[in-house]
Amino acid sequence: MAKGHKDKVAVITGAANGIGQAFAERLAEDGVDIAVVDLADGAATVKLVEAAGRQAIYVKCDVSSEEAVAAMAKTVNAKFSHVDIVVNCAGIFPQKDFAEMTFADWRKVLGTNLDSTFLVSSAFVPGMRKRKWGRVVNMASSTFGSVVMGFAHYVASKGGIIGFTRALASDLAGDGITVNAIAPGLTRSPGTLARSPRAGFATMEDEFLSVAQMQAIKRVEAPDDLVGAVSFLTSDDAAFITGQTLNVDGGRVRT
Ligand SMILES: NC(=O)c1ccc[n+]([C@@H]2O[C@H](COP(=O)([O-])OP(=O)(O)OC[C@H]3O[C@@H](n4cnc5c(N)ncnc54)[C@H](O)[C@@H]3O)[C@@H](O)[C@H]2O)c1
Structure with a gap:
């Protein structure tokens, strides 16, 4: 069990899916109760958390909506007396050529990936401040340090998340709250499996295998490859680490 996790x-x-679900299962194994926040059904994740011996609640919420996040926070606070850790993992990654990208496409990705990170953090940071302990972990992406086409909105959202992570870390450090980001490489998840492969690849599997060849560790990344990072960054052991973005991508991006 990671230091400082018990009963958080x-x-x-x-x-409900992919990387966020793997995070929920791991933090539950570490001794943490979990609020599963998603638009998709979170019942399977609730079962995984309960199987690990912890409490869970599923709250359906569109994290890009200020009203929906406020309602979600009310439900979570009614179930649990405190929230110590926020992991902003919800995200979308629709590929679109810049020539065809509309402002609506841009707003949708920025709203889902970046606005949500602000809204959900804002909802729970005041409670962390009161208790002088908190952990915020945001999701960046190796695409921010790579050559990728058709992701101008997505890469911009992840750059915004890295900037927000750095700035918020400075604002909250005095209250015992750390803010960090994790940057995964291309990871096999329900979201990426449902995507169309990039130009030049017949299937997503071809794209996964090709990206793996660009990594020092040449196998396809899985959600479980990321759980150690979230466990560490939310523990007491990481109390002196803040404002950082940790690349967890098999050694692909070096920054
Ligand atoms: N899989 C990858 O290759 C990869 C690489 C780098 C970064 N990431 C980031 O990791 C995070 C998780 O990715 P994943 O691969 O597990 O994706 P996924 O599509 O498998 O899961 C994402 C989850 O977010 C939820 N979601 C989407 N929009 C939402 C909204 N408006 N409100 C509430 N929930 C919403 C979805 O319902 C889904 O359950 C994302 O932020 C993504 O950008 C993923």
């Missing part, structure tokens, strides 16, 4: 409470957005 985490809100994890995007926890």
Whole structure:
């Protein structure tokens, strides 16, 4: 068990699937109760958390909506007396050529990936401040340090998340709250499996295998490759680490 996790409470957005679900299962194993926040059904994640011996609640919420996040926070606060950890993992990654990208496409990605990170953090930071302990973990992406086409909105959202992480870390350090980001490489998840492959690849599997060849560790990344990072960054052991973006991508991006 990671130091400082026992009986903590985490809100994890995007926890119904993929990386967020793996985070929920791991933090539950570490001794953390979990609020599973997602638009998609979170019942499977709730079962995983309960199987690990912790409490869970699923709250359906569009994290890009200020009203929906306020309602979600009310439900979570009614179930748990405190929230110590926020993991902003909900995200979308629709590929679109810049020539065809509309302002609506841009707003949708920025709203889902970046506005949500602000809204959900804002909802739970005041409670962390009162208790002088908190952890915020945001999701960046290796695409921010890579050559990728058709992701101007997505890469911009992840750059915004890295900037927000750095700035918020400075604002909250005095209250015992750290703010960090994790940057995964291309990871096999329900979201990426449902995507169309990039130009030049017949299938997503071809794209996964090709990206793996660009990594020092040449196998396809899985959600479980990321759980150690979230466990560490939300523990007492990481109390002196803040404002950082940790690349967890098999050694692909070096920054
Ligand atoms: N999989 C990758 O290759 C990869 C790489 C780098 C970064 N990431 C980031 O990791 C995070 C998780 O990715 P994943 O691969 O697990 O994706 P996924 O699509 O498998 O899961 C994302 C979850 O977010 C939820 N979600 C989407 N929009 C939402 C909204 N408006 N409100 C609430 N929930 C919403 C979805 O319902 C889904 O359950 C994202 O932020 C993504 O950008 C993923």
